[in-house]
Amino acid sequence: MTTVDRGLDHAHDGAHDHGHHDVPYLTPKGGPIATVWDWMTTVDHKKIGVMYLFAVLFMFFIGGVLALALRIELLEPTRVVDGELQGAAFAMLAGGEAAGVASVGSVYNRIMTLHGAVMVFMFIVPGIPASLGNFFLPLQLGAKDVAFPKLNLTSWYVYLFGSLFGVSSMLMTGVDTGWTFYTPYSTTTDGQAQIVLMILAVFILGFSSIFTGLNFIVTTHKLRAPGLGWFDLPLFIWAIYATSIIQVLATPVIGVTFLLLLFERLFQIGIFDPGLGGDPVLFQHFFWFYSHPVVYVMILPAMGIISEVLAVFSRKKLFGYRAIAFSSLAIAGVSFLVWGHHMFTSQGELAAMIFSFLTFLVAIPTAVKVFNWIATLYKGSISFQTPMMYALAFLFLFSIGGLTGLPLGALSTDLHLHDSYFVVAHFHYVMFGGTVIAFLSGIHYWWPKMFGRMYDERWSHVGFWLVFVGFNLTFFTQFFLGTQGMPRRYVSYIDEFTLLHQISTYGSWILGLGFIVHLFVLLHSLVAGPKAPQNPWGALTMEWETDPIPVEHNFRHEPVATHGPYDFEDVVPPGCTEEQFPLPPKEEVRTAH
Amino acid sequence: MSTVTLAGINDLLIRLFFRDNASSEVASGLAGSDGLYLFIWWVGVFFFVLLMGLMFWFCWKYRRRPGVAPERSSSHNTALEITWSVVPTLILVVIFFWGFDGYLRSQMPAGHAEQIDTTALMWNWEMTYDNGGFSAETVTMGNKDAPVFYVPAGQPVQLRMSSKDVIHSFWVPDFRTKLDVMPNRYTPYQFTTEPLASGDPRVKTMDITKGELVLKDAQYRDHWIFCAEYCGDSHSEMVGVLRVVEPSVFKTWKETPAYGVIDPPDEVGEIVYKAKGCAVCHSVDGSNNTGPTWLNAYGKPVRFADGTELSQADLDADPFAWDNYIRESIILPHVKIHEGYANAMASYDGRLSDVEMRGLIAYIRSLSDTKPDTDEIPLYDFLNEQTEGEEVGGDTAEETADEPAPAAEGEG
Amino acid sequence: MATIDSGPGQLPAEDKRPRWERYVHGHHWRNADDEFDAAKIGIWLFLATEILLFSGLFCAYAVFRMLYPEAIAAGSGYLDWRFGAINTVVLLLSSWTIAMAIRCVQLDQQKWATIHLTITWLCAAAFLAIKFAFEYAPKWAEGKRPGNLFSYPYAAETHEPIWWSIYYMATGVHATHVLIGMGLIAYLIVRQRRGYYGPKHYTMMEGVGLYWHIVDLVWIFLFPLLYLVH
């Protein structure tokens, strides 16, 4: 892709243009107050993306601290929080216990619920799309902004507002329903105010999700640079596009579900209440109709990042571009049909059979992607900077996570594994080993473009290994706990499980240490990292054509696509030399994709 | 030769995954579940090793060397792509049918099953046998007493499960299946227990006692019961033990009542306390829990959440005031909420016999250092006769105890 | 949607053309057509979310109609189909008038556009008035309330409270949409009076119009499902 000045610089820009879009977007606007105000009212997708990035990472941090608290409690088979406090999170929630609201067991249950709810609703669902997607989708399309910039800002404030509800619920001792809010427990357990707040939080966050998704779909349709056809799009865009479809179509259902739940909670309208003739299983159907597709909202953007990083760091055209693109759409489509696999133990045989079958169907496009990724490495020129390390780790961990989805999808084995630690291990392998790992890959990959600085490769490798080893210690053990019979959401357990639980807890400490290393590496980069070149990894997608720190309106001139996103064999990357990224000899004829 | 090795490995794996199974012979009865699990495991291992092997190999072979360009290669290969779509599909179809088949088998009702009514409530399991009997036995697990339920060996058993409150889930990991227990309908959990094989390390011997019954050196095998659907504070303590015994032992056991009617009431109360789930929320050692402790509670003034109270004056005026408070709290637990506690208890209306109710009152009373002057009250003379062996006539006491209603009215 | 009306920019004060003629598309668009198309895609997507929102309620309805057909039939019997029918007509009329308003704006018949918009707004108000005055209020007073709030002494079926829950939830969510629609239409009237919309620029009108049709459509489903059960 080259930037060509096609004289498209619009005449109407002149009216309110003071040349500010040639300034890097991070340049402060006057004094500190003016700058803060500028960020708060910005419609620039890049700033919104950055604000989202810090917000979701903050939520990840909170969720992570809660997780470490869970793991500490699980060091011992019996409850250890009898009055004595274990860390900050327990202290916070135990305040409620002193007030007589929560009894001993419910402290753990609250932390468990908040961990799940924060991680899912406030971290991982908005996660990649709203932060990296917001920043890079328009850049990769060669656009000046998303289609509806004000809606984008609205989405950010709605997210803040929703999270505020969630956090205030937490500060009021939180909820103990599990992140799944199953009725009739969630409508009868005590803590009216907190539960209502949490329900509202999820309801409100849904709007944020819908706004973002809608914005991205329209942007992809209408704001592609000249010459950028659908099959010239980077796969990250395809992934975000498929994600957005799910967000737009599934989120309204959780909206209406939580509306019903809210009224059930406030006025006992009885729709989910067996006492009044309602049907608690109906709630489960509604809940999973959203929450299954949402697991693909979590993983598809991650897969998009992996596609980018694998191609760039092995300097190869992605193997089977179209297969990967279409499999994203296939996953998005089929994901709406499999929700019942979370409820094999509470539904009839026919439904169970259908859902089990469809579950296997959705695994196929995912398998296709994995094969394509591995094939991409073939005959490449592979380098191992942090983004690539994480991409490879993704292939490793996500394969485990995905393959352990199979015994959960099969009926007879799920009857045993359902609601056991096997499920816990499965979803951490896909959500953490998949999404979080890919997120880390993406953060490091795009860090230079976002902040104009490089990070320390050595130390971030240290962080990588700590995270990788810690993660496996924490969660691989849990597969065995699950098969041996450890149910999930248990604050105490029988003695036989102690050893595996302890290994898991020690692992979580290594994991936490890894994150602290990463945190310091990135903070250090922000203040003292060397200035980043325009295109440090030699990538070919459009975001690398702008300045090291993109200017306000992204590009100095409207870019035009002149080559595919992965034509590493034919094109010298913008801002790079052929010494850095040598091309293979020209004579061979390539088959077009 | 190679199959022997495979069987050996499988055996090892089964032990690793499911630990309780002594051998793969045992697991063969669970082909629908463990067998499939192993199959999926091998499929997973195959693809994982294949893919990761390729990944590491490519990473090594094609690692970047400065100044060296990547080789040209096709980014598309129809034959390859079709292969890696179709092969997994076929494997997945096999897994699906295998799983579905095993599932149907596990759902199939077996004929002539021992029927047991199973009730789940926050946070305990209760089982009532077809003759109305129940188990009063518990084992200590951590800081709670888990109920023990008896079932016959080598026979089909069917549980008719229902819940008193929220959704629970009945899971015996050793049986590889679980089923949700719903508040608005019965769900069937069925299994056929393995016979008590002599070589099985899980089979042990003990003296089984129940009421007046003592069975010396009876063989048994225990299985854990867990509640697998999150149900609140003590979800993790909603555990039990399923004890498999010889059918003949089971028959005798079932037909013996859990306690004799002439047992001292506070001992009956203690049994009920453990067997009917009181112990989940109420401690008897003064420690705090979901509900108020029973230690030194009886006979003391109580303040309620709505600001009312059971005052010393009330207690002085009515010797049965505390008894009535207990009775009401068992039958209509939401009416008087102890200050500082949540309205968390489910009603026990209809689930305790008169004997059990009286027993509980006596038991709570026995735990207290404050008791009304017993000499003046015939009812307690009766109780004391049983507990302390005092020589006081008991016939008038029976009448009084059977009619608590007038006292309740008096308290009005 | 945020950009639909986004800033006309600072314009020379002497420019006396109506605002719609002076409209300049958002700076990140190549041209006004792209911007308009984008807004339309956006609105259609939004409408899809609306449909899914209501389909949740329709699902709940279907489930309970299957579980307790008698209760649903009995509950429906309490509703007066005439109010439902009047409201259907009122909404259909309003759908027509808003379509006309858009057409008038496209033809620059501003006065007629205002009239049509005003009728639309009045229809919406009439719908809500009928709903509250003749349906919600008397029923609520008689104790025909949802779930646990139910206190109607002459209930024929045990599960009537559930029926009322569904009735109030479905019509309540719909009524909320009507209310939001009224706000949007009022906003349109103000802006249209100020000359924001004309043949070259009417995105917002088009968007609200589509929204209003959906609100109408949902009612057309709700009416037979709630009022005409036997």
Ligand code: HEA
């Ligand atoms: C990122 C999120 C994510 C992703 C991507 C997935 C992916 C999958 N999940 Fe998972 N799942 C969750 C998040 C996710 N899941 C969560 C959060 C829960 C629990 C919720 C709760 O109860 O709290 C859950 C629970 C869950 C259950 C319910 C378990 C229970 O409660 O009883 C089931 C059952 O079918 C299931 C199945 C699957 C399957 C088949 C896939 C497939 O899509 C996986 C496909 C991937 C592969 C197959 C691996 C890669 C391919 C290869 C290595 C090639 C070779 C492959 C073959 C030969 C097939 N998941």
Ligand code: HEA
């Ligand atoms: C995105 C999703 C996500 C993530 C990432 C995690 C991360 C972790 N989870 Fe997860 N977990 C869930 C989602 C997630 N979890 C869900 C949905 C449930 C189910 C809840 C329910 O049952 O209702 C659950 C339940 C759950 C349980 C089961 C509880 C039970 O059933 O009783 C356990 C137990 O070990 C656990 C542990 C952990 C641990 C140790 C981590 C660790 O990996 C955390 C490590 C992270 C940190 C220590 C934070 C450090 C961060 C920084 C220092 C910030 C800097 C960051 C950068 C620079 C990038 N979790």
Ligand code: CUA
């Ligand atoms: Cu009962 Cu969990």
Ligand SMILES: [Cu+2]
């Ligand atoms: Cu799922």
